Amino acid sequence: MMSTTATPEPIPYWRGLIRQYASFLPVEEDTPIVSLHEGNTPLIHCERLVKAIGGEFDLYLKFEGLNPTASFKDRGMTMAMTKAVEKGAQVVICASTGNTSASAAAYAARAKLKCVVILPDGNIAMGKLAQALMYGAQTIAIRGNFDEALNIVRELGETGKVEIVNSINPFRIEGQKTASFEICDQLGRAPDFHFLPVGNAGNITAYWKGYQEYHQSGRVSSTPAMCGYQAAGSAPIVDGHPVESPETLATAIRIGNPASWKGALNALEQSSGWIDKVTDEAIVEAYKLVASTEGVFVEPACAAPLAGLIQSVKAGRIPAGSVVTATMTGHGLKDPDRAIGCAAQKPDVCEPHLEDVSRLIGL
Ligand code: AN7
Numbered sequence: 001m002m003s004t005t006a007t008p009e010p011i012p013y014w015r016g017l018i019r020q021y022a023s024f025l026p027v028e029e030d031t032p033i034v035s036l037h038e039g040n041t042p043l044i045h046c047e048r049l050v051k052a053i054g055g056e057f058d059l060y061l062k063f064e065g066l067n068p069t070a071s072f073k074d075r076g077m078t079m080a081m082t083k084a085v086e087k088g089a090q091v092v093i094c095a096s097t098g099n100t101s102a103s104a105a106a107y108a109a110r111a112k113l114k115c116v117v118i119l120p121d122g123n124i125a126m127g128k129l130a131q132a133l134m135y136g137a138q139t140i141a142i143r144g145n146f147d148e149a150l151n152i153v154r155e156l157g158e159t160g161k162v163e164i165v166n167s168i169n170p171f172r173i174e175g176q177k178t179a180s181f182e183i184c185d186q187l188g189r190a191p192d193f194h195f196l197p198v199g200n201a202g203n204i205t206a207y208w209k210g211y212q213e214y215h216q217s218g219r220v221s222s223t224p225a226m227c228g229y230q231a232a233g234s235a236p237i238v239d240g241h242p243v244e245s246p247e248t249l250a251t252a253i254r255i256g257n258p259a260s261w262k263g264a265l266n267a268l269e270q271s272s273g274w275i276d277k278v279t280d281e282a283i284v285e286a287y288k289l290v291a292s293t294e295g296v297f298v299e300p301a302c303a304a305p306l307a308g309l310i311q312s313v314k315a316g317r318i319p320a321g322s323v324v325t326a327t328m329t330g331h332g333l334k335d336p337d338r339a340i341g342c343a344a345q346k347p348d349v350c351e352p353h354l355e356d357v358s359r360l361i362g363l
Helices: 047-052 073-086 099-111 126-134 146-158 170-176 178-187 202-216 261-270 280-294 300-314 336-342 354-361
Strands: 043-045 058-063 091-095 114-120 138-142 193-197 225-231 274-278 323-328
Touching: 043 178, 047 058, 047 280, 058 178, 073 091, 073 099, 073 170, 091 099, 091 146, 099 114, 099 126, 114 126, 114 146, 126 138, 126 336, 138 146, 170 178, 170 202, 178 202, 178 323, 193 202, 193 300, 202 225, 202 261, 225 261, 225 300, 261 274, 274 280, 274 300, 280 300, 280 336, 300 323
Parallel strands: 058 323, 091 114, 114 138, 193 225, 193 323, 225 274
Antiparallel strands: 043 058
């Protein structure tokens, strides 16, 4: 135990992931970095959750909800926006289930670029929509789904007048791979298994790239098995074909035709991992469990890999003593409606009297 009188180490000033990992990224000395000091998110050790699901391993949650716009998208966006500015782009555009648009809007504001976001009307969590509007992006809600929005964005990109900042932009993947670097740095090794949600499949592609590069650089001596999870009603990769009308309450991953499908398959195969699907009911259970057992409030999509972990423990796929990491891609406050709808408890309402409050507490 550290002595209470020891002088605390000064905290280094975190300048964002591009500066931290510049030697692994496509930047030069004079690249105009657009940053909100993203990255350096906590890796939270979760013993209670493991106990609750009956496992015997070490679990760490990489809480990406603590990025500047409260999702992992900021890692890719700092890189994509930096490169957009470097090449002189004027307008950036993306299709989004919500988090990409929130992040794009913020970084575009920071870079003084015009931003257009195309969203599936009625299927965006309220916090994400609030962000796009507040950061000043032109927000277009189509009466269609994410896949249709992305098709439109791809076509607009071909005009050469707008810069696409979806994860089909390879700089997004470059930025997002740094999460693997951080996990290895924080753990002092690579995990044995890495669990994460899969929607458009950019992130699983990026994590696998990051783990491989850190391994090749000699900083870690192994790479994890990548374990991806889709929602049962939106599981094109698991089912082996695009899903025309994807459905899930985890709107972040309500995607029927992932752009990085091949990247995901590559990661699964090369890492000896797996991809599977979980029901919305299992997602809701895991969503509530991680908040109530660990105090980690994530958005529903993040609960997919946790539901997957529960499934995997039951199936005996996680040997005792393993080191398991899971990415909690977005903050629970993104989707307050869903949280209130799912919470077991509603507020107890009473008159403003001591006796009434005491009675409710049972004192
Ligand atoms: C919380 O914002 O696709 O498999 O447009 O918001 O890399 O797509 C969001 C995806 C997981 C899936 N968790 O990541 C978008 C979007 C959260 C997300 C994913 C998303 P990918």
